[in-house]
Amino acid sequence: MREAGAYTVTASAGETVRRLQIAANATLSITGGAFTAEAGTGAGANAGAILIGEGARLVVGRALDNSGLITLDTGGGVAELLFNDDTTLSGGGHIDLGDGRANLLTGTSGNVVLTNVDNTLFGSGRLGSGRLTLLNRSRGVIDARGDQALILNTSGRVLYNDGLIEGTGAGGLTIKNTVVFNGYPVSDGVILAADGSKVRLRGAAIFGGTLESTGSGKIVTGRAGVSRGFHNELDGRTYAVHNQAGLLVADHTSLAIQGEIHNTGRITLGARGHFADLIVNTSNATLTGGGSVRLRGDAGDRFYGAAATATLTNVDNRIGGGGLLGHGVLTLVNQAGGVIVAGGASALIIDTGTRTLVNAGIIKATGPGGGLITSAVDNTGTLKAAGGDLTVMGAVTGNGSATIRGATLAFGSNFTETVGFTGATGVLELARSQSYAGKIKGFSLTGGTSLGLRDIGFTGAGEASFSGDRHSGVLTVSDGIHTAHITLIATIPARPSSPATTARAGSSWPARRRVRRPFRRSSRPWRSWAPAPEKRPTRRTRTPRPFPIWPSSAPTTLKEPAGPPNAHAVQNCHKIPL
Numbered sequence: 421m422r423e424a425g426a427y428t429v430t431a432s433a434g435e436t437v438r439r440l441q442i443a444a445n446a447t448l449s450i451t452g453g454a455f456t457a458e459a460g461t462g463a464g465a466n467a468g469a470i471l472i473g474e475g476a477r478l479v480v481g482r483a484l485d486n487s488g489l490i491t492l493d494t495g496g497g498v499a500e501l502l503f504n505d506d507t508t509l510s511g512g513g514h515i516d517l518g519d520g521r522a523n524l525l526t527g528t529s530g531n532v533v534l535t536n537v538d539n540t541l542f543g544s545g546r547l548g549s550g551r552l553t554l555l556n557r558s559r560g561v562i563d564a565r566g567d568q569a570l571i572l573n574t575s576g577r578v579l580y581n582d583g584l585i586e587g588t589g590a591g592g593l594t595i596k597n598t599v600v601f602n603g604y605p606v607s608d609g610v611i612l613a614a615d616g617s618k619v620r621l622r623g624a625a626i627f628g629g630t631l632e633s634t635g636s637g638k639i640v641t642g643r644a645g646v647s648r649g650f651h652n653e654l655d656g657r658t659y660a661v662h663n664q665a666g667l668l669v670a671d672h673t674s675l676a677i678q679g680e681i682h683n684t685g686r687i688t689l690g691a692r693g694h695f696a697d698l699i700v701n702t703s704n705a706t707l708t709g710g711g712s713v714r715l716r717g718d719a720g721d722r723f724y725g726a727a728a729t730a731t732l733t734n735v736d737n738r739i740g741g742g743g744l745l746g747h748g749v750l751t752l753v754n755q756a757g758g759v760i761v762a763g764g765a766s767a768l769i770i771d772t773g774t775r776t777l778v779n780a781g782i783i784k785a786t787g788p789g790g791g792l793i794t795s796a797v798d799n800t801g802t803l804k805a806a807g808g809d810l811t812v813m814g815a816v817t818g819n820g821s822a823t824i825r826g827a828t829l830a831f832g833s834n835f836t837e838t839v840g841f842t843g844a845t846g847v848l849e850l851a852r853s854q855s856y857a858g859k860i861k862g863f864s865l866t867g868g869t870s871l872g873l874r875d876i877g878f879t880g881a882g883e884a885s886f887s888g889d890r891h892s893g894v895l896t897v898s899d900g901i902h903t904a905h906i907t908l909i910a911t912i913p914a915r916p917s918s919p920a921t922t923a924r925a926g927s928s929w930p931a932r933r934r935v936r937r938p939f940r941r942s943s944r945p946w947r948s949w950a951p952a953p954e955k956r957p958t959r960r961t962r963t964p965r966p967f968p969i970w971p972s973s974a975p976t977t978l979k980e981p982a983g984p985p986n987a988h989a990v991q992n993c994h995k996i997p998l
Contacts, residue, residue: 602629762791
């Protein structure tokens with residue numbers, strides 16, 4: 421059928437032709453029934469316009485060379501564009517799916533394959549509807565730009581995307597029950613959530629390619645048809661999934677990951693009373709790209725494995741917030757560039773079950789909720805309590821270290837690594853201090869730090885003694901049955917004050933102080949600072965002696981603090997003249 425001239429041809433009833441060709445200034449208006457072009461456009465093309473009205477359908481096959489515009493127009497009913505055979509869509513034209521929910525572009529059977537070479541399919545409605553295998557080539561665009569959602573659904577059939585699939589309108593894009601080979605076979609395909617829009621994943625398994633968002637745009641997980649075997653999944657086993665988007669795992673939904681997830685964006689778990697699960701499949705997952713994974717703090721925010729053998733390797737991402745990491749079923753390896761931060765108002769609980777947590781990076785607590793590690797830790801990195809309390813219940817091995825700044829760092833099992841106080845305040849608690857063979861640096865620069873030796877019933881100054889010099893020494897604490905030997909390495913200030921503060925047990929009463937005295941630099945090699953000659957105190961021997969070494973002018977008062985003996989602390993050790 422060939423039409424020329426600036427006019428419109430109207431088809432109001434069913435009609436079948438062999439081929440269809442429309443000039444640039446002509447319009448074919450289908451107002452009812454099915455208009456069928458058995459061979460599509462054949463050697464010709466649609467350079468003009470095709471309008472498919474409510475209750476009407478256009479059926480084509482084999483080839484559709486469209487350099488013009490095909491519009492599905494409806495006032496609330498259904499307009500359909502159907503493909504009855506494998507079809508190649510070319511010509512660089514546009515297909516407008518309209519702004520209704522019911523309009524449909526699909527195949528007449530589930531065996532039909534549509535290859536979009538370079539057309540732009542845009543609007544709302546239904547694309548695929550379970551009866552189409554879709555190949556979107558490098559110049560192909562699928563754009564959900566309507567006020568209603570565009571639902572892309574192949575019902576488990578493959579969508580090969582080498583081009584661009586995006587949500588740009590208020591209704592957004594929903595990818596439902598669809599396997600997306602995103603970047604096959606030529607170059608990486610892109611799924612984009614533009615500013616003000618969303619891309620919803622409802623049973624979308626995405627292999628490779630790139631996820632992007634701009635402005636306020638987000639990619640959001642929705643409820644999948646799990647009972648029918650559909651899950652939300654990012655699979656980077658063959659080709660890495662590049663996440664450059666703000667990706668939200670919404671309440672009552674889940675997202676599985678495996679292979680390499682090159683995350684330069686942010687993945688957020690957003691439970692609101694139910695759960696939001698990020699699950700590592702049994703094929704394991706690796707996080708690269710320097711992005712972040714955030715648990716917003718609900719008890720239902722869970723990042724764990726599909727089985728205990730599922731391994732998450734965090735190369736360089738920042739995993740943080742509050743919630744559950746591991747949930748008892750995960751093997752976790754935090755490499756040198758990886759950071760795990762308990763930074764939320766609620767606790768971050770790290771539980772890898774019977775599997776040892778391997779840490780070569782940083783695990784720290786910075787938020788008021790603090791952090792709790794219930795597992796054993798092989799630590800060659802750093803454990804930090806930096807403004808938030810961090811408790812490690814499992815045994816800690818390895819040659820790593822720990823630091824404390826303005827918080828409590830507690831170890832409930834074996835721990836022998838070096839600890840550094842980097843701030844004016846902080847608490848180190850050791851449940852097994854008798855076997856502690858590490859060193860403590862920077863302890864009590866201003867008297868605000870303390871030691872909690874939970875296996876020693878320390879009650880008074882007579883139970884503690886110090887031996888050493890101004891730079892290092894050993895603090896010995898004993899309750900008559902149990903004894904701990906703690907190695908201290910001093911951090912010397914540029915101009916120290918007089919070492920006159922007493923020691924105390926517990927943490928509830930102020931220490932008594934002497935009047936501070938001026939100091940001058942000494943030529944003696946055994947210490948770098950000495951009192952001025954006119955006020956110089958008697959030099960003391962360096963043999964072990966009761967703690968404190970420099971008594972205050974008034975008698976020291978040591979009281980039994982409230983609470984059980986294993987909660988006692990030794991404080992104000994900055995006045996030991998190491």
